[in-house]
Amino acid sequence: MPAAAIRHLDLAPLDPWAALPPAELIRAAGGLALEYDWPRSAEDPRELSEIPEVRLWTLRADAHYPWLPLLIDRASGQLTRHVAMLVPHGFSRSEGIRFAPEALELWLTHRLYQLDHWAHGHGVNCRQGLAQMAAMLGLELDASFWDQVDASGG
Numbered sequence: 605m606p607a608a609a610i611r612h613l614d615l616a617p618l619d620p621w622a623a624l625p626p627a628e629l630i631r632a633a634g635g636l637a638l639e640y641d642w643p644r645s646a647e648d649p650r651e652l653s654e655i656p657e658v659r660l661w662t663l664r665a666d667a668h669y670p671w672l673p674l675l676i677d678r679a680s681g682q683l684t685r686h687v688a689m690l691v692p693h694g695f696s697r698s699e700g701i702r703f704a705p706e707a708l709e710l711w712l713t714h715r716l717y718q719l720d721h722w723a724h725g726h727g728v729n730c731r732q733g734l735a736q737m738a739a740m741l742g743l744e745l746d747a748s749f750w751d752q753v754d755a756s757g758g
Contacts, residue, residue, distance in 0.1 A: 605640050610661040615668055622669060626726035629671055633733035636675040638682055651695055653688040662689035670718055674733055678740040687711070687741060703741075712743055720753065 609617050621629070621636060642658055644650070652658050666672055666686075676683045684701055691711045692704040716734050723730040735745050 605638065605642075605661065607641055607643060610640065610642060610657050613661055613664050615665055618665060618669060618672075621675065626671075626723065627728045629675060630723060630728050630730045630733060633674050633730065634676070634678050634736070636672075637677045637680070638686065651688070651701075652685060653693070653695075653701075659689045662686065666690055670715070671722065673715060674719055674730060674737055678736065683737065683740055708741065709743065712738055712741060716745075716749075717753070720750070 605617055608614070615622075621632075624632070640652055640658055642652065642655060644655075666689075673683060673686060676686050687703070687708070688695075688701050692707045694702045694704075696702070716738065719730060719734055731750060738745050
């Protein structure tokens with residue numbers, strides 16, 4: 605994201621993704637690379653998630669596009685960085701990001717239900733991608749996780 609977009613809370617860099625139909629978004633799961641071009645001095649020890657402007661842009665993007673975490677590249681750590689913008693966490697140079705477990709579980713469960721409902725409403729299934737997203741964040745879904753949702757009719 606260019607610094608100007610971040611400063612102005614401009615979500616236009618995500619417009620090409622927002623224009624895709626839900627089925628294409630789901631097929632693109634894990635394919636979005638979010639790079640932040642935010643100027644920092646060499647002496648600035650903060651992580652991106654500790655920079656208020658970057659965090660605010662991410663919060664706005666996440667609110668407008670709740671499917672964003674499903675699309676963000678997982679292998680490079682970008683998904684973890686994105687979630688760190690949204691969920692309380694600590695950071696250490698030796699251990700990396702350590703989420704507040706209850707906060708991560710609440711956010712992730714909410715997002716799983718939200719995205720499953722969204723996908724179902726568009727006649728597509730994204731549960732495999734959601735399970736991969738959860739696993740990347742360190743939470744394995746029990747095989748029965750979706751049983752109660754399915755029993756309730758969606």
